[in-house]
Amino acid sequence: xxxxxxxxxxxIKALVGRKLGMTQVWDDKGRLIPxxxxxxxxxxxxxxxxxxxxxxxxxxxxxxxMSQRKVTKPLLGHFEQAGVTPRRHLVEIRTTDAxxxxxxxxxxxxxxxVGQVVDITGTSKGKGFAGVMKRHGFGGAPASHGAHRNHxxxxxxxxxxxxxxxxxxxxxxxxxxxxxRTIQNLTINHVDPEKGLVVVAGAIPGPKGGVILxxxxxxxx
Numbered sequence: 001x002x003x004x005x006x007x008x009x010x011x012i013k014a015l016v017g018r019k020l021g022m023t024q025v026w027d028d029k030g031r032l033i034p035x036x037x038x039x040x041x042x043x044x045x046x047x048x049x050x051x052x053x054x055x056x057x058x059x060x061x062x063x064x065x066m067s068q069r070k071v072t073k074p075l076l077g078h079f080e081q082a083g084v085t086p087r088r089h090l091v092e093i094r095t096t097d098a099x100x101x102x103x104x105x106x107x108x109x110x111x112x113x114v115g116q117v118v119d120i121t122g123t124s125k126g127k128g129f130a131g132v133m134k135r136h137g138f139g140g141a142p143a144s145h146g147a148h149r150n151h152x153x154x155x156x157x158x159x160x161x162x163x164x165x166x167x168x169x170x171x172x173x174x175x176x177x178x179x180x181r182t183i184q185n186l187t188i189n190h191v192d193p194e195k196g197l198v199v200v201a202g203a204i205p206g207p208k209g210g211v212i213l214x215x216x217x218x219x220x221x
């Protein structure tokens with residue numbers, strides 16, 4: 001997962017986790033709520049950036065242990081300096097309270113509270129090569145009236161003489177999914193620090209086992 005480029009002007013809480021899947025729970029009013037379960041386990045602080053040394057305040061989180069023999073020497077030195085074992089995924093979060101974190105500090109699911117509003121970022125499911133009807137929701141060509149094996153084609157993609165070319169951004173068939181997506185303003189339904197689980201109301205991007213980032217909502221009032 002790439003580093004977060006969101007420049008926060010306030011304190012941001014964040015955790016990296018892995019999507020386990022969806023289920024459903026009953027709320028206090030007897031309504032059935034679809035939820036997604038995220039395994040966050042233990043996140044560790046691998047780097048703290050400050051205004052004096054880096055020109056901005058941020059904290060780098062590591063998630064998912066990995067063997068030392070699979071880590072490059074520069075990264076191995078980076079982890080040794082932080083006093084932690086190598087981590088597979090690193091995410092940098094800009095936050096105004098970066099100075100409150102310590103190298104090697106462990107963060108658990110109790111970073112978040114029930115009822116808190118969060119944004120979740122992940123990589124959507126890859127669908128492979130898809131046509132315009134599946135990828136963009138085109139209606140397709142007529143099913144009769146002389147249409148000959150033309151039912152799922154896109155139709156015209158531009159004029160002939162003027163402009164004599166296809167405009168950039170024209171919706172066509174191509175690779176679908178596998179994009180970095182963020183779902184905003186999701187509510188945390190349950191937190192289990194002992195098992196390292198965060199349960200979020202609603203759906204989040206990515207397949208089962210996909211790595212996701214949970215952080216404080218940008219549009220939170």
